[in-house]
Amino acid sequence: MNKTIGIIGGGIVGSTAAYYLSRSGYPVILFDEGSGQATKAAAGIINPWFSLRRNKPWYFLVSQGAEFYRKLMLDLDSDGFDNGEIFQIDGALMIRKSDKRYTKDLFQAEEKRSQSPSIGNVKIVNPQDFFPYLTGANQATYVEGGGRVDGEALVAQLQKAIIHFGGQIIREKAQLTIQDEVIQINSPSESVKVTKLLLAAGAWLPDLLAPLGYQTDIRPQKGQLYSIKNDKWKNKHWPVVMPSGTADIIPFNNGTIIIGATHEDDQDFDLSVDSEQLSQLTQEIAQIAPEIAEYPIDQTKVGTRAHTSNYDVLVGALPEHENIWAVSGLGSSGLTSGPYLGYQWSQLIQTGKNTIDPDMFPIDKHITRLN
Ligand SMILES: Cc1cc2nc3c(=O)[nH]c(=O)nc-3n(C[C@H](O)[C@H](O)[C@H](O)COP(=O)(O)OP(=O)(O)OC[C@H]3O[C@@H](n4cnc5c(N)ncnc54)[C@H](O)[C@@H]3O)c2cc1C
Numbered sequence: 001m002n003k004t005i006g007i008i009g010g011g012i013v014g015s016t017a018a019y020y021l022s023r024s025g026y027p028v029i030l031f032d033e034g035s036g037q038a039t040k041a042a043a044g045i046i047n048p049w050f051s052l053r054r055n056k057p058w059y060f061l062v063s064q065g066a067e068f069y070r071k072l073m074l075d076l077d078s079d080g081f082d083n084g085e086i087f088q089i090d091g092a093l094m095i096r097k098s099d100k101r102y103t104k105d106l107f108q109a110e111e112k113r114s115q116s117p118s119i120g121n122v123k124i125v126n127p128q129d130f131f132p133y134l135t136g137a138n139q140a141t142y143v144e145g146g147g148r149v150d151g152e153a154l155v156a157q158l159q160k161a162i163i164h165f166g167g168q169i170i171r172e173k174a175q176l177t178i179q180d181e182v183i184q185i186n187s188p189s190e191s192v193k194v195t196k197l198l199l200a201a202g203a204w205l206p207d208l209l210a211p212l213g214y215q216t217d218i219r220p221q222k223g224q225l226y227s228i229k230n231d232k233w234k235n236k237h238w239p240v241v242m243p244s245g246t247a248d249i250i251p252f253n254n255g256t257i258i259i260g261a262t263h264e265d266d267q268d269f270d271l272s273v274d275s276e277q278l279s280q281l282t283q284e285i286a287q288i289a290p291e292i293a294e295y296p297i298d299q300t301k302v303g304t305r306a307h308t309s310n311y312d313v314l315v316g317a318l319p320e321h322e323n324i325w326a327v328s329g330l331g332s333s334g335l336t337s338g339p340y341l342g343y344q345w346s347q348l349i350q351t352g353k354n355t356i357d358p359d360m361f362p363i364d365k366h367i368t369r370l371n
Pocket of ligand 1: 035036039041204261331337
């Protein structure tokens, strides 16, 4: 119990893991450099059940993740960390290209509800009854359990809790050495030996592992979004709107609406705002909600998502080092699956087991020895 547990990366994965370990009394040290973090930039839609993606391991994580949010919020709340507006369940409206998809949505809801009770009621609706600006759409699937989360606010709250429970956060870039099975983390102001380590470094995982002789199949993807604001939108409890393209509309009850996000695979770790990309989002939104598209941009956010070459999630023990776990490649749904994965690692540390089946997530497909 008195051996230090290390975590590198303080996005949603690392911060959730550190939260659960520190609240159980484990000595945790979390290193987070912070720039470009995907979590801080994320739009935050939590509505994974109706994706067209056919990937069972991925679906397992996101559906478990959506259920897990309810527990995470209760736990934070019971620890005295008010999460009032951080995670809101006001439903989701999915606007489909074809009528057939609406029928399929209803079928899928029935199929998945027993495993994922948080889906709630699902029905075909007139979208303007739920979000009055949707004058360009006449039908939508409404998912009662759809939600959205403010990633930046959630991580801030988790980190407050980590410190409250005695955990340590070092806001610096860390490096890793392993010699004779001894794991050591070094940053400009700290040097610490740890018994167990979580690498939750998002798109930067390859940089951490290269000096140890590993090649890591993780690539950066730039994501940009913007927000618009109006006091008259406060406390409306509007659902998230998911049209068939890339641009979603994510209303928050504080009067902010987020429009996003871009998926740019060719921009490396660039964090500059590209107004051309943002105006493409606006053009997409104009087709279904022309009045929303007229509002001036209030704020922009840019972050770097991590993905593997085949978009599989990377999770599990590092080849040859069972005390080091890595989680990355969560792509554009990592705010949904991330807390669950962080929690599962904390369970492994505490109980020696968790629900992540290594056969489902063969990590050696994505992390290999260079020599
Ligand atoms: C614009 C945008 C919109 C998104 N929208 C959604 C959405 O609607 N729904 C959804 O589910 N997901 C969404 N995502 C995806 C989601 O945000 C990510 O998949 C998730 O946040 C990844 O979390 P993470 O903890 O793995 O990585 P990150 O949040 O990237 O955190 C990794 C952290 O590690 C730090 N780090 C890296 N290397 C080191 C080092 N050597 N030393 C110290 N620190 C280090 C980084 O600085 C960073 O702070 C979106 C992402 C973006 C960018």
